[in-house]
Amino acid sequence: QVQLVESGGGSVQAGGSVRLSCAVSGYSVSGNCMAWFRQAPGKQREGVARLAYTNYITYADSVKGRFILARDSAKNTLYLQMNSLKPEDTAMYYCASKREACSGFQESEYPYWGQGTRVNVSS
DSSP states (O other), X not given: OOEEEEEOOEEEETTOXXXXXXXXXXXXXXXXXEEEEEEOTTSOOEEEEEEOTTSOEEEOTTTTTTEEEEEETTTTXXXXXXXXXXXXXXXXXXXXXXXXXXOOSOGGGOOEEOOOEEEEEEO
C-alpha cells in the first residue's frame, strides 16, 4: 500500500522559509515521478514542482528561484524547501506521485496523494 505523509507546514512571515517533507512508504521516491501541488483558498489546485526519476526538476514559474525540490532516497522522502515566501504562497500543499515518468501537472495523472500540510504566509 502506497502512503504519502506530508509534514512541516505552519505559519511564517513574508520573506521567511519553510521546509516541507513527504515521507513515502510502499513505493520508491527514486524510481518514480514525485511532485508537490498546492491549493490556495478559493482556487484550483496547481502544480508547484515535480521531480522525474531521471532527476530532472520542473518548477512552476511562480516559484522558480525561490523553491527547491529534493529527495533523500535513503529516507525515501521528498522535500520542498520554500524560501522568500510571499502571502500568495499561502495554501494547502500536497505531495503526489505517479509511477515512472513525469508527464506534467495534470492532477488526474497522479494516483497517489498525501493528506496535505498547510502553509500560511503573513505580510
